[in-house]
Amino acid sequence: MTKHIQFFDTTLRDGEQTIGVNFSIQDKIMLAQKISDWGADVIEAGFPVASENDFKAVRQIGQTITNCNIIGLARCVKKDIDAVIRALADAPNGQIHVFIATSPIHREAKLHMNQAAVIKKITECVSYARQSFEHVEFSPEDATRTEWDFLVKAIRTAIKAGADVINIPDTTGYTNPDEFGALFDYLKKNIPEFDRVTFSVHCHNDLGMATANALAAIKHGATRIEGTINGIGERAGNTALEEVAAAMYVRKDFYQAENHVNLKKTFEIAKMVSEKSKMPIPHNKPITGANVFAHESGIHQDGFLKNHATYEILTPQSVGIAHSSIPLGKLSGSHAVATKLSQLGYQVSSADMQEIFPIFKQVADNQAIVSNDDLRQIMQQFEKVGQMN
Ligand code: KIV
Ligand code: ZN
Numbered sequence: 001m002t003k004h005i006q007f008f009d010t011t012l013r014d015g016e017q018t019i020g021v022n023f024s025i026q027d028k029i030m031l032a033q034k035i036s037d038w039g040a041d042v043i044e045a046g047f048p049v050a051s052e053n054d055f056k057a058v059r060q061i062g063q064t065i066t067n068c069n070i071i072g073l074a075r076c077v078k079k080d081i082d083a084v085i086r087a088l089a090d091a092p093n094g095q096i097h098v099f100i101a102t103s104p105i106h107r108e109a110k111l112h113m114n115q116a117a118v119i120k121k122i123t124e125c126v127s128y129a130r131q132s133f134e135h136v137e138f139s140p141e142d143a144t145r146t147e148w149d150f151l152v153k154a155i156r157t158a159i160k161a162g163a164d165v166i167n168i169p170d171t172t173g174y175t176n177p178d179e180f181g182a183l184f185d186y187l188k189k190n191i192p193e194f195d196r197v198t199f200s201v202h203c204h205n206d207l208g209m210a211t212a213n214a215l216a217a218i219k220h221g222a223t224r225i226e227g228t229i230n231g232i233g234e235r236a237g238n239t240a241l242e243e244v245a246a247a248m249y250v251r252k253d254f255y256q257a258e259n260h261v262n263l264k265k266t267f268e269i270a271k272m273v274s275e276k277s278k279m280p281i282p283h284n285k286p287i288t289g290a291n292v293f294a295h296e297s298g299i300h301q302d303g304f305l306k307n308h309a310t311y312e313i314l315t316p317q318s319v320g321i322a323h324s325s326i327p328l329g330k331l332s333g334s335h336a337v338a339t340k341l342s343q344l345g346y347q348v349s350s351a352d353m354q355e356i357f358p359i360f361k362q363v364a365d366n367q368a369i370v371s372n373d374d375l376r377q378i379m380q381q382f383e384k385v386g387q388m389n
Helices: 025-040 052-064 078-087 106-111 113-132 147-160 175-191 208-220 239-248 263-277 298-306 335-345 350-364 372-388
Strands: 006-009 042-046 069-075 095-100 134-143 165-170 198-203 224-227
Touching: 006 198, 006 239, 025 052, 025 239, 025 263, 025 350, 042 052, 052 069, 052 078, 052 298, 069 078, 078 095, 078 113, 095 106, 095 113, 095 165, 106 113, 106 208, 113 134, 113 147, 134 147, 147 175, 165 175, 165 224, 165 350, 198 208, 208 224, 208 239, 224 239, 239 263, 298 335, 335 350, 335 372, 350 372
Parallel strands: 006 042, 006 224, 042 069, 069 095, 095 134, 134 165, 165 198, 198 224
Antiparallel strands: none
């Protein structure tokens, strides 16, 4: 059966925790508009208690964006929860996200609280938040380094106190797809209320597994994925939501799940986040990087020109990129060179190519890319030799 996966975008909150990123309030409103048009079900607009500007941004986004849910973050602290209540007081779709760390290292080194004290706090803060919000999301921070039996206890406490969304954060990017899947199986088996609430995941990319971990969670029962556009975020970043959306699209057969994302708007939003965060998209970034729909080696170019699906599992148009490219370099083959020449208006026979290709190889061996101008010069050289013979 096809299940629905909600997309929870935290570009404006966890994404802004990237070193050097500071979105203006205007940028945040514009980004929130674009992200909701892209198809996010929930936008985490900020952490209202953190700063005056964060408060204002959450407030204005909550009032302006009406086609998705707007959530504000709070620690399990009354003044944090009160700040979210005030910021989202006039928001038609306002929600709250409260968190407290549950792992031994966080309990001992950061919170100086034992298990019983953490459980008490969860009851207090979730039930307090529930008095003002119909929907409360609870996160046991550093869940993947928490004792599994204590994690169950913390989650059941939050549900009993009124949380209807439980988020499982892999705060330090510590887990892996097998272990995360097994954790979900354990939660499903030991939490009788599992199907009554929404289970969400929030993965960080410290070991490069944020997207894989989120997708494993979908397979094992999560129905909400948290992440950011371009994977920006604290340290190595968060799950890149566009990667999850594309994986669900390409491997619908495997995940058997759908979402509200309009994939065709992906490149547009990725460019905007890149510009506003002043973080260029790496050329090899999955889905939106400049090299993703470019084919350089001769074998790949030949296969691609015969049938694009030989080397592309996703069309560029499906994510809003105009077309693929076949840049020419020293590894390119004659099929690609002849195709490019014909695009430039040259009529070349196979016999001509026998002479043109060695000239091309000579030029290509000494530079990274052979441009259209280089090709025109190669053709001038070829035509000059022809006139001399
Ligand atoms: O990474 C994390 O644990 C968080 C929480 C606030 C959910 O960002
Ligand atoms: Zn996070």
